[in-house]
Amino acid sequence: MTTTNNASTPPATPSEGLRDRKKAHHRNLLIQATGEAVMNHGVRGTTIDRIQQISGLSRGMISLHFGSKENLLLALIEQLAEEYTENWRAAVDHGGEDPAGRLLALMRADFAPAVLNRRNMVIWFAFRAETPANPQYRPFVDSRESNFRQALTETCRTLSGPGNEALADQRAYALTALLEGMWADFHLNPDSFNRIEALETCVLVASRLFPEHSF
Amino acid sequence: MTTTNNASTPPATPSEGLRDRKKAHHRNLLIQATGEAVMNHGVRGTTIDRIQQISGLSRGMISLHFGSKENLLLALIEQLAEEYTENWRAAVDHGGEDPAGRLLALMRADFAPAVLNRRNMVIWFAFRAETPANPQYRPFVDSRESNFRQALTETCRTLSGPGNEALADQRAYALTALLEGMWADFHLNPDSFNRIEALETCVLVASRLFPEHSF
DNA sequence: AATCAAAATGAACATACGTTCATACAGATT
DNA sequence: AATCTGTATGAACGTATGTTCATTTTGATT
Incomplete structure (x- = not known):
């Protein structure tokens, strides 16, 4: 961020902060990566490793955002x-x-x-x-x-x-x-x-x- | 076998012996067990262990008859x-x-x-x-x-x-x-x-x- | 009955997999 | 600027999975 906010100005996004937006973005990134993995390797070939590689995010993110890989598949x-x-x-x-x-x-x-x-x-x-x-x-x-x-x-x-x-x-x-x-x-x-x-x-x-x- | 064959009598089955019949039977048993596993647990849940349990045969049979689990799926x-x-x-x-x-x-x-x-x-x-x-x-x-x-x-x-x-x-x-x-x-x-x-x-x-x- | 060879076994092995958690990072708050 | 809190990381762990192979079994052959 190079721009500075006045004290009176609300945060850049009114409803949610940068943090929440990043979180939502990452969540969606995982879903998209899972979709790509399923497309290229089938459900059988859709492993945590592959989702991690495609998304570029860390391994732990799946458990963090969805609790389990199964829930991630459900979200997809x-x-x-x-x-x-x-x-x-x-x-x-x-x-x-x-x-x-x-x-x-x-x-x-x-x-x-x-x-x-x-x-x-x-x-x-x-x-x-x-x-x-x-x-x-x-x-x-x-x-x-x-x-x-x-x-x-x-x-x-x-x-x-x-x-x-x-x-x-x-x-x-x-x-x-x-x-x-x-x-x-x-x-x-x-x-x-x-x-x-x-x-x-x-x-x-x-x-x-x-x-x-x-x- | 309690009955004895005369020297002149051909084996009980003309074309193939008991050994071959057993082999074919086991092969088919594995395919059927795989089918049951897929039906009840999906392809993802179809593991060697499960096929072995359903078929009642030993673990090594899959490799012996089909070379790999993938080939067994293909046979199915x-x-x-x-x-x-x-x-x-x-x-x-x-x-x-x-x-x-x-x-x-x-x-x-x-x-x-x-x-x-x-x-x-x-x-x-x-x-x-x-x-x-x-x-x-x-x-x-x-x-x-x-x-x-x-x-x-x-x-x-x-x-x-x-x-x-x-x-x-x-x-x-x-x-x-x-x-x-x-x-x-x-x-x-x-x-x-x-x-x-x-x-x-x-x-x-x-x-x-x-x-x-x-x- | 003895011998041979193919078939069957299952313990052992290496790898793959999903999950956990102590640690590090970074917005948000004061 | 300092502190706090939720987010992110990735090494470590235990389990699950497919395959191998030395050994045993068993039908066929002599």
């Missing part, structure tokens, strides 16, 4: 789930009132590079794989109970009209599974995967499921 | 992939000549309890998760290059008629992704998953993609 998947939710929420908010447009926006959101990318998919599928043995991950990786699925189902109900709830739910089920499958396809073939082709295929299915609407 | 996913292929091949063979029936048989095969069950899904998704970091698993878990997908695509081409190859491939893409998504749904929700509902949903999509055919 938690962050990923939050980013995912923010992404589709924003997409829907900008989508307008038209239900067909909202459905399209929901599907399109799932292909946004911000969420559908190598790093995220590797992390996503890594945690999904461990979920049966480690149920704490479930709330962050299970699409059944997710708000996304709920939003998609509601949109399908609107599109299907009153009295067709069962059919609407089945259509929503199909679209959810389809999107899941596309993610799996990306995960296994990130190079040859074609976003547009994938999205268009989803749109094709949607338009066949809802022939009276256009997407 | 290899076996799983073989069983999967056998399953849908048998289903198609019994399906008859009708292309629509063949498509239905292919989809139905993916929901057979012999392949779609807790154990297999946990193993399957565990290896898929590790594939980006461990490309040796790819040939056994990637659906893009699989013969199943090829068979499904060919059936879709037949159903779509000549000149519609691009559309047929897109439909096959949709159905493959849909099936993938259903597997993911089972994996995350093995208890609430409903085979019939899932298959019917796939049939719904297929019938909408091929409106001129009935399934």
